[in-house]
Amino acid sequence: MTGSLPAAFTPASPPEISIAMLVSAVLFGLGLVGFLSRRNMIIMFLCTELMFQGAALAMVAAARDLMDTSGQVFVIFILTVAAAEAALALGLVVLLYRCRETLSADAWSDLGEGPRGVHDPEPPDQPEQG
Amino acid sequence: MTTLLASIPRAMNAPELSWLGVVILLPLAASVVCALCGALKCRTKLPAFVTIVALGASFALVLKAYFEYTGPVEVPIFEWINFHWGSGGKFQSFVADCALYIDSLTLFWMLFVTGLGTVITIYASEYMEADTGAGYSRFFFGISIFLFSMSALVMGDNLVMLYLGWEGVGLASYLLVGYDYHRPSAVAAAKKAFIVNRIGDLGLALGIFMLWTNYGTVRYDELFAAMNAGGRSEIDWDISVIPFLLMLGAFGKSAQFPLFVWLPDAMEGPTPVSALIHAATMVTAGVYLIARMFPFFELHQDALATVAWIGTGTALLAATIGMMQYDIKRVFAYSTISQLGYMFMGLGVGTTFGACYHTFTHAFFKALLFLTAGAVMHGFAGQLDLRKISGLRHIPGWRLVSWTMFVGCLWLAAVPFTAAFYSKDAILLTALSSDRWDFVLLGWVGLFTAALTAYYTFRVWFRVCAGPVKYEMGSDGGHDSHAAGDPHAHAAHPHAPRWCIKGVLLFLTIGAIASGIPSYRQVLTHAPNWVQEMIALSSAADGAGLPHDGGSASVPMLGETGGPHHATVLGMDAHTGLAIVGSCASIGGILVAFYFHLRSRRSADSLAAWLRSRRLVGWIPDAMEHKWYVDEIYHGMFRMPMWIGAQILSLGDKHFLDGAIVDGIGRLPIVVGKLFRPLYSGVLQGYAVTMAGGVGLILAWVMWVWMRGFN
Numbered sequence: 131m132t133g134s135l136p137a138a139f140t141p142a143s144p145p146e147i148s149i150a151m152l153v154s155a156v157l158f159g160l161g162l163v164g165f166l167s168r169r170n171m172i173i174m175f176l177c178t179e180l181m182f183q184g185a186a187l188a189m190v191a192a193a194r195d196l197m198d199t200s201g202q203v204f205v206i207f208i209l210t211v212a213a214a215e216a217a218l219a220l221g222l223v224v225l226l227y228r229c230r231e232t233l234s235a236d237a238w239s240d241l242g243e244g245p246r247g248v249h250d251p252e253p254p255d256q257p258e259q260g
Numbered sequence: 261m262t263t264l265l266a267s268i269p270r271a272m273n274a275p276e277l278s279w280l281g282v283v284i285l286l287p288l289a290a291s292v293v294c295a296l297c298g299a300l301k302c303r304t305k306l307p308a309f310v311t312i313v314a315l316g317a318s319f320a321l322v323l324k325a326y327f328e329y330t331g332p333v334e335v336p337i338f339e340w341i342n343f344h345w346g347s348g349g350k351f352q353s354f355v356a357d358c359a360l361y362i363d364s365l366t367l368f369w370m371l372f373v374t375g376l377g378t379v380i381t382i383y384a385s386e387y388m389e390a391d392t393g394a395g396y397s398r399f400f401f402g403i404s405i406f407l408f409s410m411s412a413l414v415m416g417d418n419l420v421m422l423y424l425g426w427e428g429v430g431l432a433s434y435l436l437v438g439y440d441y442h443r444p445s446a447v448a449a450a451k452k453a454f455i456v457n458r459i460g461d462l463g464l465a466l467g468i469f470m471l472w473t474n475y476g477t478v479r480y481d482e483l484f485a486a487m488n489a490g491g492r493s494e495i496d497w498d499i500s501v502i503p504f505l506l507m508l509g510a511f512g513k514s515a516q517f518p519l520f521v522w523l524p525d526a527m528e529g530p531t532p533v534s535a536l537i538h539a540a541t542m543v544t545a546g547v548y549l550i551a552r553m554f555p556f557f558e559l560h561q562d563a564l565a566t567v568a569w570i571g572t573g574t575a576l577l578a579a580t581i582g583m584m585q586y587d588i589k590r591v592f593a594y595s596t597i598s599q600l601g602y603m604f605m606g607l608g609v610g611t612t613f614g615a616c617y618h619t620f621t622h623a624f625f626k627a628l629l630f631l632t633a634g635a636v637m638h639g640f641a642g643q644l645d646l647r648k649i650s651g652l653r654h655i656p657g658w659r660l661v662s663w664t665m666f667v668g669c670l671w672l673a674a675v676p677f678t679a680a681f682y683s684k685d686a687i688l689l690t691a692l693s694s695d696r697w698d699f700v701l702l703g704w705v706g707l708f709t710a711a712l713t714a715y716y717t718f719r720v721w722f723r724v725c726a727g728p729v730k731y732e733m734g735s736d737g738g739h740d741s742h743a744a745g746d747p748h749a750h751a752a753h754p755h756a757p758r759w760c761i762k763g764v765l766l767f768l769t770i771g772a773i774a775s776g777i778p779s780y781r782q783v784l785t786h787a788p789n790w791v792q793e794m795i796a797l798s799s800a801a802d803g804a805g806l807p808h809d810g811g812s813a814s815v816p817m818l819g820e821t822g823g824p825h826h827a828t829v830l831g832m833d834a835h836t837g838l839a840i841v842g843s844c845a846s847i848g849g850i851l852v853a854f855y856f857h858l859r860s861r862r863s864a865d866s867l868a869a870w871l872r873s874r875r876l877v878g879w880i881p882d883a884m885e886h887k888w889y890v891d892e893i894y895h896g897m898f899r900m901p902m903w904i905g906a907q908i909l910s911l912g913d914k915h916f917l918d919g920a921i922v923d924g925i926g927r928l929p930i931v932v933g934k935l936f937r938p939l940y941s942g943v944l945q946g947y948a949v950t951m952a953g954g955v956g957l958i959l960a961w962v963m964w965v966w967m968r969g970f971n
Binding site: 162165166167169174235236238239240241 | 948952
């Protein structure tokens with residue numbers, strides 16, 4: 131079955147795939163650390179893009195390794211969706227900035243139920259069951 | 261009771277007599293019409309009219325059946341309960357059709373049930389007129405339902421129909437006692453009557469079950485056939501327990517000793533109800549049950565003796581309580597219990613004739629007494645305290661009431677040559693001429709009770725009807741026909757009853773006198789007693805014996821045991837001796853009542869005061885006035901423990917079931933939510949850390965599985 135495939139799709143040697151996977155893990159880790167440590171919403175958004183690319187790279191490498199094009203097809207879809215999503219997310223960031231005059235993610239903690247959730251009142255206790 | 265074989269005539273199947281079903285159907289139809297009248301807010305006396313016509317027609321049909329009667333018949337109406345299983349053999353079917361069992365006992369009972377029912381309903385049509393348009397339809401609905409159930413009870417062909425009627429009369433009694441449901445005491449009395457009867461009904465139901473398990477049928481005819489075939493020879497515990505269970509049912513319905521407490525309270529109902537249900541008819545259902553099932557009461561040697569002991573004890577106990585009551589209706593209620601005690605004594609000592617005859621005479625004179633008491637209550641705005649009414653016979657318009665009451669009192673006191681004298685005589689004679697020493701003792705107790713009866717009966721009459729004219733009106737305008745129109749007119753003056761009430765009183769007086777005719781004929785012409793003939797042809801034939809003939813020959817035992825009056829009986833035959841002692845007892849009682857309650861009323865109070873001042877006997881008048889504290893004993897023995905148990909269970913329900921389990925499950929989500937709440941701080945990175953942690957965990961797990969797979 132593999133014999134009919136073009137030469138570009140011959141299986142790669144093991145060191146190649148592990149280097150590609152390493153790079154993808156580093157990309158993902160950088161993105162994750164950046165997302166967790168930064169407060170600027172645009173930077174955080176860039177970090178999510180970084181994690182995306184890490185995952186996409188892993189897929190391409192695996193597709194190359196397994197001689198299966200579906201991984202590459204996935205990556206093309208991911209890039210398309212990421213482009214649309216980037217437009218949406220940047221629009222959201224602009225809107226959020228207009229509301230609070232800041233890009234810090236800390237300005238948006240209304241969903242919190244813990245001590246940090248200052249904007250909504252404590253929910254009333256359940257009434258005693260008679 | 262020495263023979264083990266009964267000889268009850270077998271019933272013929274007579275489908276051509278199915279028109280007798282109309283006797284049951286008519287009151288039911290009347291109840292439907294009354295219910296419709298109530299629903300359509302009928303403002304006329306139509307319900308009373310319909311009920312009277314229906315009951316009168318029932319009575320006429322029973323009369324027709326009586327004149328055409330030739331022998332026991334079974335009349336199928338329709339198939340009701342009909343189960344078969346297995347091969348459908350003797351113990352593999354349960355058949356209780358809607359059918360009638362007509363023998364002379366049935367007819368005897370139905371004659372006075374429907375007859376008195378009609379007459380008392382006529383009385384009630386005037387008595388209840390203040391409620392026309394309000395509770396009037398409801399009242400006559402109850403009366404019709406009662407007559408329907410009572411007819412089913414008496415005429416039913418099997419014990420299931422009897423049970424249906426038994427519960428039906430209980431329901432009617434509950435509805436009518438609680439008729440005036442605005443008064444808490446009436447509601448409490450209705451509940452008490454119903455609940456106390458449940459205990460008896462449990463016995464009856466178990467008795468019916470046991471009858472089926474032992475004989476495979478609940479139909480009278482087949483049961484009696486089993487008896488004829490020697491059903492009594494196989495004495496096992498489960499057969500000999502039958503009479504005791506049935507007896508319990510009879511004691512409940514007929515207000516005998518442990519279960520009599522409901523009857524005095526049932527006087528909360530309107531007086532026609534007390535007269536019809538709680539004096540004349542329903543309470544005799546127990547007597548009917550025992551008379552009907554009499555052969556089965558010979559299944560155990562002690563069954564009838566128990567009935568006799570309980571009956572006599574009840575007669576004495578109720579008489580002593582009746583002596584110290586001040587409410588006229590309550591005196592009559594206790595006298596009813598006492599007279600029912602006589603009937604059970606009669607059944608117990610083996611004379612179903614005496615018991616049934618006494619039921620018959622009692623139905624008339626007790627209905628009469630209650631209806632006169634009702635007339636007084638009606639006219640005096642609910643006043644029933646015999647200390648507050650006096651000299652009734654001197655008040656214009658009340659002469660008829662006082663003299664009909666006088667007749668009722670004479671009959672209740674069993675003064676010589678009244679019907680009750682003969683019927684009571686039949687019971688006491690059998691007791692005294694029995695060869696069992698304890699029955700003879702019971703006979704003397706019965707005689708003593710007769711003296712008490714005469715005393716408390718005439719205590720009422722001398723207080724209320726004789727003496728100087730003096731009265732206070734009652735506080736209750738509820739039964740007064742003028743209450744709505746002219747509240748001031750009746751406040752000071754009693755209004756005399758009109759023709760409906762007077763006519764019924766007169767009729768019942770004649771009926772009470774006429775109820776003695778069988779005995780008069782027997783004494784004068786030596787013709788057989790009509791009642792005795794009726795009983796002798798039925799399933800109660802065993803006890804219908806002929807206590808009157810044979811004279812001294814049939815009463816040889818009096819010389820051996822005896823009470824203080826023994827000497828007066830000795831030397832003559834028991835019949836004459838008993839007549840003399842009985843007359844002395846009743847006339848003596850009346851004379852004592854005459855002295856204390858008419859001649860010198862003050863001496864009664866001084867005697868009571870003197871008795872109370874003695875340390876030894878001082879408690880007796882109080883105890884009698886408080887009904888020997890039976891209600892209090894019941895309260896302590898049953899109600900209190902139940903109340904405490906209920907409180908404990910209520911606490912358990914509130915704090916364990918509701919508190920721990922139901923509310924606990926309800927709180928569980930809240931507690932879990934509180935546990936995880938700190939995770940949701942609202943900080944964006946917080947969520948991200950949670951996510952990253954999750955990813956890390958999954959990754960670690962995958963790695964672990966992967967590594968393990970490699971090793």
